[in-house]
Amino acid sequence: MLSKVFRIRGSNFRMLPNPTSDSWLKKPGPKASWKITTLMNIFYSQLTKFIDSSSSSLPSASAHRLSKITAHWKTITELDCTDEANLSLEVREEIHRALDLQTDYLLSISQAEVLAVVVAHITIVMEVLDNPTSPLNVIVLANKEDALMTYYFQTIRPAVVGIDSPTEGEEDRNVIWISLIFRMLCWLLLHDFDKADTKIVPADLKGSRMPVYIG
Secondary structure, eight states: OOOOOOOOTTOOOOEEOOOSSSOOOOSOSTTOOOOHHHHHHHHHHHHHHHHHHHTTTSOHHHHHHHHHHHHHHHHHHHTOOOOGGGOOHHHHHHHHHHHHHHHHHHHHSOHHHHHHHHHHHHHHHHHHHTSTTSHHHHHHHHTOHHHHHHHIIIIIHHHHHTSSOSSTTHHHHHHHHHHHHHHHHHHHHHOEEOTTOOOOOOGGGTTOOOOOOOO
């Protein structure tokens, strides 16, 4: 959601070291990771429905910002991004532009508000994943993009934006959460990981209950 962009403008550079023990592949196959374009299409569909259903209550500035996000994705799809592993330079530039615009927006508002949404999102997702039989765990194991993004939008998002105060600032938190998710998906489209590169966890760290603090 807040990851640094490593791609250099005007380049086809995309490979990064893999920080996990799983293979992140953008090519189809038994070990393929989530298809980001499918996630983005479901995100676009859910966002469009949200804008339509909330048009009367959303402030004009918020509605305009959300509409710009849908316009960004429409522009990207018109350039063809179906083959995620082999995007053209033109498509990469447009994705990079959309990502940078979200970064600019998130840096232009209160950082305390942005971090509050990020913390709330991570906290809620981890609480749900902590239950092995939760719907989210079932979705993750099955690699179902439609179910994942629908669950995020219809269950995780309301829980995040309703924290502390169910009404005050809810519109702002909705825009922040949606901007963060869109930025995350753009980041994943823009970068890739070598299929042979996986993070091997040292045996002495497996099962460790040592607390880790992320600043």
